[in-house]
Amino acid sequence: MTGQAFLLLAAFLVLLFVLSWPLGRLLARISDQARPVWSAVERPFYRLAGVDGASGMTWSTYALALLLFNSAGALVVYLLQRVQHLLPLNPQAFPAVSPDSAFNTAVSFVANTNWQGYAGESTMSYLVQMLGLTVQNFLSAATGCAVAFALIRAFAARSSKSIGNFWVDVTRVTLYVLLPLSLIVAVFLISQGVIQNLKPYQEVNTIERVTYDSPKNGVDGQPIKDAKGQPVMESVTRPTQTIAMGPVASQEAIKMLGTNGGGFFNANSAHPYENPTALSNFIQMLSIFLIPAALCFAFGRVVGDMRQGIAVLATMTLIFVALTCVVLWSEQQANPVLATLGTDAAQSATQSGGNMEGKEVRFGISASALFAAITTAASCGAVNAMHDSFLPLGGAATMLLMQLGEVVFGGVGSGLYGMLVFALLAVFVAGLMIGRTPEYLGKKIESYDIKMVSLAILVTPFLVLVGTAVAVMTDAGQAGISNPGAHGFSEVLYALSSAANNNGSAFAGLSANTPFYNILLAIAMWFGRFAIIIPVLAVAGSLAAKKRLEVTPGTMPTHGPLFVVLLIATVLTVGALTYIPALALGPVVEHLQLFAPAASSAGAK
């Protein structure tokens, strides 16, 4: 780790805490449904929708409303893609998206995953990007935040049947938090060079012509094939460059703030039009963690004990810093294979050095590695470097950050409710050890709660491990793998980890835009999202109905360093026990092959 990397990480964390503190106050304020926030703005929405904002919902009604709202959203995104060729704002005249790809994308954006099997600039019209994808960037984040609100209100509630009103939560989060923040970030991003227009793609005459090989077409317009069936190539010279355009900045802002991560362009935040400068990159990184961090403070406020929120935030921060250092260290290494060829990868005053394959010069190693850790710790999934080309341990750390269940900051809302699920498990384990009924924030944790907690924790590993096994054992799954050996297995494991944990980043060499992967990953994303939300809401319903007990000398404190250590141990134990065997087959093997080739090939004999 270089001095610059240390400065960058320190500056990032300090600014994050400074900015998320006041936002936590706002979030706590709007999560309180008993008080109107700005009724002139909200009330028309409720009146038109026929909603009584003052009436609460039981957990099952809340869950049903959430499922209906998200299913309807998915249907809209699917239909928009299927008929985009008939709709306006399609200057490149893209045809309708294929059914399996459109299905995958619709599920992906609604589930706050934003896995992308397609390449944005060669698939989606501006209308679909705005009306379909940007909208779900907002609404999926608002949904996650709503669930977090419901859960933290349940901790604060006393013998209540209601966990709040879903419509009010979604409307308030969208209007008061996501929209204003997005507007500020979008305008800032434009100032850095992110484009925002509705123009067709521009053709410019470049300084030099570019010459490349292209399949030769016959008079019938079909590619000519030689005797072996290979396409005949011809050399083509082109004096121009076609430059993709579009309304990028508006989508980019919410892509980060909502921990969505679905890029306007195929190269995502590595594309200079999405992320043009080191400063835009820094703001994007802050935007990813801003709301997840602020929700910890909001949690502390709502339950009436800020130390509880800080303990959760400290847990997240410690795990994050440890794994970030692994990525920073790993990527600053030279790839030993390339070093033997006569390349210079040493860090110096004139270059960042390190493993530059799949990275951008303006970000270098430190801003690429930090971004990678942030985007996988949060369930964002935007990338400013190609994770597929990371050195094995750097790639393993990003994978592990997802596999921990996206609770290290995690997604908007989902990070907090995911971590609180682990907190319940931690007090349960501690309760077993000391022989007392476990309590958290004055709520007795009973058999029903722990069953729901177990369900929420076990859904994702099931999806990841079974999904990976299915993919590597079938021809259709193997067909997508692009890199040979252990790395090819890592590509599949990464894809399933990313989808089931609603991250959305990829080892992008995997050719995932096939019916097999589109459907497999859509299933992982949908259940990875909603099969956790439903048990979490059930826990909220159960907790809200309980009395809040007073603190006694026998109560285990859940705000001190001891609890932070217990919580870290719980998260790491569950994650490590579940995934170490799979990680050993992928990145660990590859690391040994790369850094100790003689030993590992001897072992193979």
Add this chain to the structure above:
Amino acid sequence: MVNLIRPTLVLLALLTFVTGIAYPLLVTAIGQTAMADQANGSLVMRDGKPIGSRLLGQTFTSPKYFWGRPSATSPMPNNAASSSGANLGPTNPALKDAVAGRIEVLQKADPSNQQAVPIDLVTTSASGLDPDISEAAARYQNNRIAAARSLTAAQVAAVIDANREGALFGFLGEPRVNVLRANLALDALAAPATP
């Protein structure tokens, strides 16, 4: 359940209008009025015509220009309508072969240069459109460009100095040179430069 259908449809429609139409159009209006240059792609003009964007790499192969990062876009490199990385894993033999091939091309164009090649000059960028190379990669090409243009090494070095960008506040960004801008600066140098 029935009483949940109306709010589902109405709120989805209202919030779609606000976040999917009003918001992006407002941002577009702000961008086009206040920052039209950036909002339209930071295009670089020469003789009144756009010749590229200062944010996007383009392909240079002549020895008299700085060469940019290798690009994995298809069908041609630096395809700004289809961004993509190579996604080769660190142990993939194809990566080793590709890098070895690029080193060979660089050395053939400048046989007297015995330095180790800066890593960013022979590895593909993440976007396939990286507009920059490291300062080290620019300095590596100094003498080749000077010879091809009949300039002194110091004249080319001065172009690098003038186009070098460093880190903002000491930690944001890396030492780098914008390839398109540096090449335009080379072309703008005195007579011997132009063929």
